[in-house]
Amino acid sequence: MDVIIRLLGLLVLLGAGTGLRLLGVLEETRTARLNALAYYVALPALLFVATYDQPIGSLVSVALAGGVVVVFLATAGIAWVFHAREATPARRSVAVVQSYHANLGYLGVPLIAATFDDGVTAAASVILGVGALVQVPLTVAILVAVNGTETSVRAQSRRLLANPVLLALVAGLGVGSAEIAVPDTAVAGLDVLAAFALPLAVLCVGASLDPDLPTFDRRATGRTTVLKMACMPAIAWVVFATLGVDADAFVAAVVMLAMPTAVSTYVFSSELGGDARFASVNVFATTVVSVATLALVIGMLGYSGP
Numbered sequence: 001m002d003v004i005i006r007l008l009g010l011l012v013l014l015g016a017g018t019g020l021r022l023l024g025v026l027e028e029t030r031t032a033r034l035n036a037l038a039y040y041v042a043l044p045a046l047l048f049v050a051t052y053d054q055p056i057g058s059l060v061s062v063a064l065a066g067g068v069v070v071v072f073l074a075t076a077g078i079a080w081v082f083h084a085r086e087a088t089p090a091r092r093s094v095a096v097v098q099s100y101h102a103n104l105g106y107l108g109v110p111l112i113a114a115t116f117d118d119g120v121t122a123a124a125s126v127i128l129g130v131g132a133l134v135q136v137p138l139t140v141a142i143l144v145a146v147n148g149t150e151t152s153v154r155a156q157s158r159r160l161l162a163n164p165v166l167l168a169l170v171a172g173l174g175v176g177s178a179e180i181a182v183p184d185t186a187v188a189g190l191d192v193l194a195a196f197a198l199p200l201a202v203l204c205v206g207a208s209l210d211p212d213l214p215t216f217d218r219r220a221t222g223r224t225t226v227l228k229m230a231c232m233p234a235i236a237w238v239v240f241a242t243l244g245v246d247a248d249a250f251v252a253a254v255v256m257l258a259m260p261t262a263v264s265t266y267v268f269s270s271e272l273g274g275d276a277r278f279a280s281v282n283v284f285a286t287t288v289v290s291v292a293t294l295a296l297v298i299g300m301l302g303y304s305g306p
Contacts, residue, residue, distance in 0.1 A: 006114065006115060007294055008291070010107075010198075011291045013202040014209070014288070015206065017202065017204065017206020018206045019206075020206075026203075026207040031204065034203060035204045037196075038200040039164060040164050041193055042194060043164075043197050044168030045194040045197070046193075046197040047128070048168045049187065049191055049194050050109070050118065051122055051125050051126075051169060052172040052182055052187075053182075054122055054176045055176050056173045056176065057177070059123060059176075060126055060173075061249070063245050063249075064123070064126065064130075065126075067243050068130045068257075071232065071235050071236045071239050072100055072138065074235050074239075075099060075100040075231060075232045076096065076100045079095065079224075079227050083096050083223065086220065090273060090274050090275040093142055093147055093273070094275050095220060095278075095282075097138075097143060097269075098265050098283070098286070099232070100227075101135050101138075101139050101262050101264075101265045102258075102261070103259045103263065103287075104127065104131045104259060105262075106201040106204065106262070107201060107259050107260065108128060108256045109125055109128050109197075109256075110198035110201050110202075111198060111255075112124040112252060114198050119248035120255075123248045123252035123253070124255070125172070127252055127253055127257075128169065128256070129169045129170075131256070132160065136264075143268060143273060144272055144273075151271075151272060208266075208283075209263075209283060217278070217281075221278075221282055224286070225285050225286050229258070229290060230293065232257055233254055233297055235257075236253055236257040240254065254301065255301070258297045260283070260286035260287040260289070261282055261286040261287070262283075265279055265282075265283065266280050
């Protein structure tokens, strides 16, 4: 019951973000400031706190990292075949990338941190790092290949490696592995900042959702939503059960990979020749549907709340 209440609260925050944008309260400048606060402060604090007191060897394993790669590539491959008949390359490219590109940072880790214990959160943090290194280059490659656009590999690599969330993860794992003592006052301060990660992130996602209803294609969006919200977590469940990872890693992997499509796919689509309107609708659809599907996935994992 506690999980349902938390997910319903997430939906309320999403609606609040969208409503505040429509009312002009969260206009572009204010939304950008909230995004910056979440992206550069709250989320890095959460990632560091989740990993700073654990050695890297206890968190990162070949099975965990390899399983994440397998799930992304398998889902992308299925999506490539499944969306082969989309009307245009611009729409097909978006449908493919939005079938696997998950919102691991803004929704995944913060939601897990608010729902599960420290072990699951730490594993989710590692999955975020591995996932970002897989899904971002894969998304760029697919959009460029299908749409015939051009981009700078160096610029995209620099953008990825300068990601403050990834840098915080690396710092946390480094501190944990080196067994460097972090002052209690610093940890307490970071905990306070980390507590704002989920509400800030969800508000920002809500403020960025902009479904273009006049161009809404139910079948295309429905196919993308089914692949992302049903097929991908099912693949994750099978892959990680087969690999025999520990319980914390299994829960983290399945829940993280059951996250809705990332808002960043709209940005990538706009920059690299994809159908931006279609991308916006899909982000909206998967995010709203995720409230129900995440409740189902978490329930199937046997978790009902503290």
